[in-house]
Amino acid sequence: MLPNRNIIRNAAFEAASEIVRQPVKDDVRLISSGMIDSLSVLRLITLIEKKLNVTIPTETLQPEDFDDLDLIVETVERVAKAGS
């Protein structure tokens, strides 16, 4: 079962903060600002998967779907719904 929005958001916050090595603010653009590069976005997905204990299928995704915390929450919910 997919965790609620707050838990997803916390997981996204912790994962992104771990990668950029500082607390990530809500409005920060992670990908388009260059804070997270194309290799790190894969690590971001892996970390979120581990924290939430879910699998995120990437077939219909692009890095920009992980551009900020709100988008990450939406993306995780969307792929989870599509998969269920």
Added chain:
Amino acid sequence: MRFDSSLYLIFLAVAVTVFWLIPARLRCIFVLVASAAFYAASSLFLISVPIAVAGLLYLFSRKIVAVPDNGKFWVRMGIGILVAQLLMFKYSGFLLQNVEQVVTAARHLNRCEKFGVPLGISFFTFEAISYLVDVRQKRIGRVSFIDLCIFMLFWPSVVAGPILRAREIVPQLRFRTNFEAHFIFGGLDRIIWGLVQKNVLANTLGVWVDRGFSARAMTPSTFDSWLLAVAFALQIYFDFAAYSSIAIGAARLLGITIPENFRQPYHAATPAEFWSRWHMSLSRWIRDYLFFPISARYKSAALPLYLSLIGVMGLVGLWHGAGWTFVVWGLIHGILLVLYRVYGTVAQSQAGSFTKAPREVWRVLTLVGVLAAWVPFRASTLAKAFSFWSRMFMHFVAGTSYGMTAYVFTAAAVLFCIIEPWLAGKFSAADMKLGTHGLNWGRIVLRPVAYCLGLLLFMIFDQQSAQFIYSKF
């Protein structure tokens, strides 16, 4: 029709004037006709290729939207056809050279070479692939055939990008925006700056670069090898940035915004940062439509991930040209990216033990790596590239065949690159101060004077006229 030719500048002036004079409902058709005329001026027969690609996109996107469950099949089929036509037109000679004894079919492919290579094929093929994938991923809906034709043929960007995405450009193709003076000023600023960059900086450097890298040239001394590597790094940057600036400016004249391609790339502190500043529209495309789909499968396994990155960069090299020298250029960048990644992983696992020094070391390594990688990109053969590297890094040979002018001009161009961000900031601040609306002295006096000076420089340095490097890709 080259962007720095008088014919193009006349075409642009007439097209933009007519565009703003006709009713808004006719602008879409006018842009299509003007784009087709621009394309046909270069290759009348081959205009059928981008139009056929637009037709394929139209049919396949309808199939994808109508039956989403079969979407993957139609996307794969579409990408297969698009890649096949790219291979046929651009790479058949290269394939034939390398697999002649194995694949006799390549002989038939080579027949396509006699037709020539359709203008901008590398660019519109990537744009077409991104459209099919985006339709499948529901990032854009179905688009009309006319809009797809404009998307494929849009004259400001058809020759060498920036690589557009349908979801960013198609919503602007209604051309309903009312005329605003800042479209013209903004567009002219970019076009005239592009013309100056091309003629004054890129073409001047190109004279020494062409001489040094020509097939008959002797292997240069150590000083000259470094001079030529630096001069070519600057030439290709100013040349492609100039082209991109003119393309962005021409689109701006029509009220259309297309993506930027450069952000002072030689200021990058890491190999990854270099690719977020160099040919940004290509980097974004590679990241979203090639690297991410391939590497997401291996996201937890380091070795396959690194190998896929190096492989993808090799393909990026091949995209630039059908030759092993380009592949080697891409592989060097792939290896640099992996080395930086491995360093990052080690540094993170030993947090606190690394000081600021490694970042400055990486800045130097990135610059040296990028410079060394430009050598095979420009050299006619790998043997020639190795002889340059040998003189640059291993065997010191004194002396120089170039006069003081070449060294001083290259040093001045380096200095310009160093202060470019500061200059851009100053110009931007001054522009904001003058204001973008209404009549003011900046608009009435300063800009026309700056434009005249720019055009004067463009004409003075027009002696060494040379083709835009990226228009060959």
